[in-house]
Every structure is written in structure tokens, then in C-alpha cells.
Amino acid sequence: MDDIKPAENKPTATGQVMDIQATKPVAEATAVAPEAVVPQPEATTPDLAEPPQAAETENTTTADTPVDAQPGEEAAPLAAEAPKPQGHKRPLVPIIVAVLIALSLSGVAVFAYLNQQKKTETKQTSQTTSPAPSATSADVDETNQAIDTDLNSANDDADLDDNTLSDTNLNL
Amino acid sequence: MKSRTLVTLGISLLVPAAIVSTVAAQEQTTTTKPQVAQTTTVPTEAQKKAMQDRIQQRKDAQKLKLTTAQQKRLKDRCKNAQGKIVSEQAKTNGIETSRTKIYTDTVSRLTTLETKLAAQGLDTAALKTAITTLKTQIATFNTDLAAYKDAVSDLAAMDCTADPTGFKASLEATRTARKKVREDANAIRAYNKDTIKPTLAALRAQLAAKPAAEGAN
Numbered sequence: 378m379d380d381i382k383p384a385e386n387k388p389t390a391t392g393q394v395m396d397i398q399a400t401k402p403v404a405e406a407t408a409v410a411p412e413a414v415v416p417q418p419e420a421t422t423p424d425l426a427e428p429p430q431a432a433e434t435e436n437t438t439t440a441d442t443p444v445d446a447q448p449g450e451e452a453a454p455l456a457a458e459a460p461k462p463q464g465h466k467r468p469l470v471p472i473i474v475a476v477l478i479a480l481s482l483s484g485v486a487v488f489a490y491l492n493q494q495k496k497t498e499t500k501q502t503s504q505t506t507s508p509a510p511s512a513t514s515a516d517v518d519e520t521n522q523a524i525d526t527d528l529n530s531a532n533d534d535a536d537l538d539d540n541t542l543s544d545t546n547l548n549l
Numbered sequence: 550m551k552s553r554t555l556v557t558l559g560i561s562l563l564v565p566a567a568i569v570s571t572v573a574a575q576e577q578t579t580t581t582k583p584q585v586a587q588t589t590t591v592p593t594e595a596q597k598k599a600m601q602d603r604i605q606q607r608k609d610a611q612k613l614k615l616t617t618a619q620q621k622r623l624k625d626r627c628k629n630a631q632g633k634i635v636s637e638q639a640k641t642n643g644i645e646t647s648r649t650k651i652y653t654d655t656v657s658r659l660t661t662l663e664t665k666l667a668a669q670g671l672d673t674a675a676l677k678t679a680i681t682t683l684k685t686q687i688a689t690f691n692t693d694l695a696a697y698k699d700a701v702s703d704l705a706a707m708d709c710t711a712d713p714t715g716f717k718a719s720l721e722a723t724r725t726a727r728k729k730v731r732e733d734a735n736a737i738r739a740y741n742k743d744t745i746k747p748t749l750a751a752l753r754a755q756l757a758a759k760p761a762a763e764g765a766n
Contacts, residue, residue: 468554479562512665517753520662521746527651528741533734536644541637542724547630549623549720 600703607718620713627709627716635705641698648694648734652687656680659745671755675748679740686740690733697726 540546615623659680667673700723709716 472554475562510665511669512662512756514753514756516662516665517749517756520658521749523658524655524741524745527654528738531647531651531734533731533738536640537727537731537734539724539728542634542720542727547626547633547720549626549630 600706603699603703604707604712604715604719607722608715611718611721613714613718613721615714615717619717623713623716624710627713631705631709634701638698638701638705641694641701645694645698648690652690652737655741656684656687659683662749666752666756669756669759671752671759673752676752679745679748683737683740683745686733686737690730690737693726693729693733697723697730700726 659676663673663676663680666676700719704716704719704723707716707719
């Protein structure tokens, strides 16, 4: 009986110290000492911020220490403590918006992927199935002329002459 | 109910994000361009060793014997000469770039033309042979040009005052390599004039004769 110690061992009007078990018969306690300070055990009543109330409020405080509390009686207050907010609406609008965004992003991604696949397919088919364009005499002449122009643009004799590395030029 | 809503929101946002990222990653892999390798300018120990080996090979091959006066003259003047050689080294890089493009374009034009003419049923065997020979000549040019570049590089980088004989040997090797490169380029030009142009002329004649023959038939 010492595990639950009363906060105050104040003697009652009758000069007796009341323990926790003495709170069980509440009616008897109130009848014995209605104005007595009921010592409250600290360990089992953590949310007791207020000093012990009068006999009228003893029921509520002792309800926090449901050692011998009735289940039916406790369920009702607990249920009453956390009532559901009335009129609460489901967040449908954000869900709908999120779904629409998701669908649009998915659509864009699929479209881009299909577009890319199409491009690679057309590129492959054009390389494999399209016939080589025919060459004409003009094409032959054009090729001939282009090669001549390119080769003549490079002056190998000037760029790779012997004089650049001669002793005279290098002053050796 | 609240947790279900959050889960729904999370899934609806994560799934398209995953799809978009996958598509974007695939596009990036197909459109990546090859990176161009960059050449280093600071010679490494291995490059220095290779240069010393080349210089020694040239000295052994040429068996030069310089008099004391010749060595002294070279020591006094080689540093100024190396300044001109460095500018020639930069010019050589430009020659390499321009010739590479010219020869690549030439082969490409001839190959494209040969493909088209062969598709029309013309006899392109001579043109094919000419393209193969041209490619061989271009490869020879590239090999000799690389050897010339090495010689010029060694000439510009070596310590000419410490090794005047090596400098002289490298100079002679550079002159020989330069002449060889010039000859290769002239050979390509001559081959175009003497072989490729006549081959193209013959194919042109075939093309001109073909519609007339088809019309007669």
C-alpha cells in the first residue's frame, strides 16, 4: 500500500490519514469528511494540475485512475472528449486536381515517348527501304568539280616548302 | 481516411514523375554527342623519354660529326631558330586539319557517287578501285605527316644548347619528313588528275549512253 503515496498526509477531521483505497467508496468518504482534503496519489493522476477539488468533483479526478472504473462509464466520457467535428468535408478538390495533374503529366510523357519512337522508326525505314536516288551526268560533273576545287585549295608546295627550315631562314 | 488521401496524392504524383524522368533519360542517351578528346600540352616523363629516344635514333642513323666550331655556332643560334620552329609547329597543325577535311570530303563524294551509279546498273568497278587506292594514299600521307609533326615537336622542345648534334640531326630529319609529306600530297593530287577524273569521265559517258539505249529498246 506504500506504492501509491498520497500527496499530503494531512490528517482528516477525524485525525486519520486516508489512502487511495479509501477513495473507493466515494459516498462514504464524502459522508465522513466532506470538507477534508483528499490526498491525491501523484503517480496515478498525472493530469491533476489543480488542487484537489471538493467532494463534488471527486468523481472526475478519480476517473483518471480507472483502477476500479466501469468500462461503460469510461467509454462514454472518452468518447465525449474527442467528438468528431461536425460538418467536416472530404478534401475532394485537391485529390481531383492532383489526379488531373498526374494524368496530364503521364499523357505528356507517353506522347513524347511515342513521338520519339516514331522518329527512330521513320529514320530506320528511310535508311533501309528508300531507294538511292539516281545519279545524272550533272552529278558526275558536280563531283568532279568539287574534288578539283578542294584539292586545289590546298597549296602543298607553298605550305610544305623547303625554304622554311633552311639554314638561311633559321639563321643557323 | 486522411492517410488514404495522402497515399493517393503521393502515388499520383510519383508515377508520372517516374515516367517523365525515364523518357527524358532515354532521350538524353540517344542524343548525346561524342566528346572530342583533348591533347595535353605538358610533356610527361614518358613523352620526354620518347623524344630522347627519337633524337638518339636520328643521331645514330645520320652519324653526324660536328666540329667544335659548328657546335658552338649551333649553341649560339639554335634558341632563335627554335622560335621560328615553334611557329612552324602551329602551322603544321593547321595543315593537318585542312588536309584531313579535304581528303575526307573527297572520299565521301566519290563513295556517294559510286553508290548511286551502281544502283542504276552502271559498271563502277574502276571507280571502286580508284577509291581504294586513294584511301591508301591518304593513309600514307597521314602516317608521314604524323612523323613530321613528331620531328618538328622534338626540334622545338629539345635542349639544343645541351645537345647541338641532336639538334642538327633532328633538323635534318624534319626537313626529310617535310619533303615526304609534300610528295604524298602531290601524289594524291596527281592521282586525282590522272586516274579519278578519267574514271568519272567514262562513267559520265555511260550515263549519257544509257537513256539513248533504253529509248532505242
